[in-house]
Amino acid sequence: MLPPELPPLPALTRAEGDLVDRYLDVLDLVGRINPARSSDTYGGLRAAQALVGKAAALRDALALMHERGESSIHAATLARALRVLDGDRRATRVTLPPEGRS
Template identity: 75%
Template sequence: MLPPELPPLPALTRAEGELIDRYLEAVDLLGRINPAGNTGTYGGLRAAQALVRTAVALRDALALMHRRGETELHNATLARALRVLDGERRTARVSVPPPPDRTH
């Protein structure tokens, strides 16, 4: 059985696509660094090193958009793209998990 087909990505400019890609890359790296969700320092260190490069690429994507006159972000469209690309699950890895249930 095939997995369900994902909804199509909304139409994005190349710069918006680059922004979304670099943002999600940074989120994934932050999830690997998150001390509330990981147990080892080496993986976090490697992710932190990669985050520096990703932050530069993210900055460059935003700077390019700004230079091209794309001064406003279309939040609804970009949020839809993030959802299609599993952004909700990916960003959840960055948050602090709730405390354990102590009712037992």
């Protein structure tokens, strides 16, 4: 049986797509670094080392949008894209776990 089909991504410019992708990359790494949710220092160290490059790529995506005159962030549209790409689950790794579940 096939998994349920995901809703389609909203229409994004290439720069907006890069912004969403780079943001999720950073979010995933910060989630791996989160000391309240990790189990070893080595994984956190590796994620922290990779974060430098991913943060630079995120900065570059935003700079490109700005250079192209895309000065507005369409938050509702980008939030839909993040949800389709599992951003809700990925963002929970950045937060503290509920009390008593550590």
